[in-house]
Amino acid sequence: MTYAASADATPPATSAHEPPQEQYKLAEGRSAEIVSWKDGQVLKRYRPGFPRAAVDTEFRLARTAHAAGVPTPAAEAVIETEGRLAIVFERCEGPTLYELVRSGAQKPERMAQIFFELQRAVHRSAPAGLPRFEQRIAASIEAAADVSMEAARAALDILERIPLGERFCHGDFHPANVIVTARGPVVVDWLNAARGAAVFDFARTLLILRYARPGGIDRQTRRAFLEAYLHACDAAGVDQSLVAIARVPSILARLAEPIDPAEREALHALLAAAPAHGC
Ligand SMILES: Nc1ncnc2c1ncn2[C@@H]1O[C@H](COP(=O)(O)OP(=O)(O)OP(=O)(O)O)[C@@H](O)[C@H]1O
């Protein structure tokens, strides 16, 4: 049995599923691989040991986003196949926005504008029943292993100073989580979605654009994308001084994740240089 619960229902237990005869891998992320499934569908098949609760959370949040009218693939069911948990998603045909920029197929400036507008479109929808972004960031700060108690305390203090927001934040908005289909760009990967101040969502995106190590993209293209994204933020009136304040808690939250050592080093260097009120 599968389930296709409403956005806020508690999912029932999952039972085993036979894979179709022909199955191939389309892409891979940190937590899962995306493989072909039945007609017009893919499986997001999680790595062994990935917690069931997190799969259920992603399913619920992906359905929430879809129900709110955000362009995103429909999440159809949680299943177990070949001993692994998986979500059945509607299949989206097309490269990621990251691939389009990296390959030079599209201009970084144009892609950055589309990327920013999509993030704003997510922020504008306000579905109910979401976890709070600030609470999630606080939990990550407390879980960050290689930061001092003082740094964690300072970040939690900054977190409290930022006015609470009610925006729908994706929580991991970066160009590899956007697929550019013939019908327009769609957002995937909703595990970290939450309700909160949009500045945290912008701050995290900026950290990823500046310091994450996706590989294979040249510095100039990357810089052009970042600058165009910043320009789009400015043009839309995003309060950059508030985004800068949100940066310290966002850095600590990012440090709680299994990131590349070079990114970790860069984030620690930023923290070391940060004034007490943010950087
Ligand atoms: N519905 C879909 N249809 C087609 N391709 C998809 C779909 N969902 C995801 N993908 C592809 O799979 C990749 C990884 O998906 P996703 O980001 O959900 O995995 P993840 O393991 O959570 O990623 P991360 O590394 O960001 O944690 C995406 O970048 C995209 O290329």
Ligand SMILES: [Mg+2]
């Ligand atoms: Mg992803």
